[in-house]
Amino acid sequence: MKLATFNINGIKARIEALPAWLAAAAPDVVCLQEIKSVDDGFPCEVFEAMGYRVETHGQKGFNGVAILSKFALSDIRRGLPGDDSDEQARWIEAVVEGTRPVRVCGLYLPNGNPAPGPKYDYKLQWMARMEVRVRDLLASEEPFVCLGDYNVIPQTEDAARPNVWVTDALFLPATREAYRRLLNLGLTDAIRARQPGPGVYTFWDYQAGAWERNNGIRIDHLLLSPQAADRLEEAGIDKAVRGGDRPSDHVPVWVRLAS
């Protein structure tokens, strides 16, 4: 089973590039971030015609996540637990009913800039809520994958120019500490496990010729539960997508799990 994450930065803007990548890469499941659409505005029919079921958790203008799956989905949940007042659409999860089921948690972790400030406080609170959800899922001992745009540069080697990120919410010590806490619960960073850095990136800014200069960062991650990591066969980054027509600033990242 091939599972992917892709921050598309707007479904309307990516209505050609996304189906083109799906046709070429043929993932079984894709978690999308920044669909920037309400549920009713998402063009489900485009993806249903390609054999995908579509579940969205959208909001107007910003954020928004979705799951596309060639397999049936069960136990679909929208929103990260832990704060009923949080109205931002950043979390969707479901169990993929393949030959061997796996739960996917698709996430768009808050950017957090500027830091310090209320947006950074929200980021750290969100990460703490995610830790609670992951602890609960680990206790169930079911295989699961938390995949998405984490907006976290885990280590120095995950940025081409780490020095420019030292005061950024994506790289501040408290951000990296919260991310390490997640990993240290027992999750496996699939790209780190299969493609150790440096020079392995998933995002290149639109500005200042970042792509042409390979000034990238690695912020899109797939974290595998122990039972999912046992099934890890392959992990990759579809870097060439960044050089295509009207690209997102992120590229797809994927894993292949046994069965």
Place this chain on the structure above:
DNA sequence: ATGTCGAATAGGATTCGA
């Protein structure tokens, strides 16, 4: 002091978020 893009609002240029 961002070599930019996407969406919303408004009906073009500006603002926000990233």
